[in-house]
Amino acid sequence: MQELVNLFIKSIFVDNMVFAFFLGMCSFLAVSKNVKTAKGLGIAVVFVLGITLPINFILNKYVMEPGALAWLNPKYASLDLSFLSFIVFIAVIASFTQLVEMIVEKFAPALYNSLGIFLPLIAVNCAILGGSLFMQERHYETLAQATTFALGSGIGWFLAIVALAAIREKLSYSNIPAPLRGLGITFIMVGLMGIAFMSFMGIKL
């Protein structure tokens, strides 16, 4: 249990998806102009990450790892399907976002109207695929670990985008050199936020 809590805190702050690995940058920069939409996208990311990552974990553990098919028949113990992982992961994520979009549209129209446009965007958000690839590379052992990691990194992404959106809202009152306005200053700001987040790196859990 303690180990899971550590993993959770670590994936929110120390290994933050945005500031430590630059994942999900495109939508991070594009959809952070105001806090309300940033919140919507952040929640959608937590949601999709929290569901696709465990699915991919199960697929990886029981289908694609070297020797993973041994449970089906001892003959298959020498098979290694790990080269298929990219295509399987992205297919799960893309079909899942499409599915979630349909379900949310049918059963929670209010939520759909607030998230609607962001859901399809999430299929190509690298934070989601990145989560699955990190899960594979770091060899998480149990489903609980994988789920904790997914929720932690989702929440880390959520915090980052809401913080950036809040700063950008304030920014409209400041006097910035013309060529730096908009995109340029945003990049520099994200860099500075990243430096601030690095102070968490010293934490040993």
Add this chain to the structure above:
Amino acid sequence: MNKKIFIEPLFRNNPITVLVLGICSALAVTVKLEPAIVMALSVTIVTGFSSFIVSILRNTIPNRIRIIVQLVVVAMLVILVDQILKAYAYDVSKQLSVFVGLIITNCIIMGRIEAYALGNKPLPSLIDGLANGLGYGIILVIIAFVRELFGSGTVLGHAVIPAGWYIKNGGFYENNGLFILPPMALIIVGLIIWVQRSISKDLIEK
């Protein structure tokens, strides 16, 4: 015509600094020049050929499921690149780790397919894809060059700062460790945008 398609993305319509596409997997691979060059080449190849293939298929893909079809085409090309890297450049492939796989969700690729390849003939799409990949590569190489030079005092692994300059050898110079850290990549992109927009003033945002 084709020449214009090729030149535009390199500077005027650069995918990173103007269109803000494909920053996701780009910045983490720019600590050293070598992985950055490999990454730039891989992305160029994948962008070019995925645009080409989708453009051939553009009249047969049903509109509703086009995202999944496009992702499958891209994922197939990325698997090829990944396997080739693992076979012939294993060290670099290890350094790039998950970021090879993340080429799939690189927004440049989907962006060019959606914006260009779906409505144009195969050959111009191929050129457009390659040029956007190169425009991305140029920025990647500039960032990696600056970070490697100031961060480790080397270029492509060769030391360029004379050893006698370092403080530990009685000199006055010290590598700036900040350049190795991820946030510096973002700040360098910000500065590149500043320079580019000072040169071409019409890109300035209100």
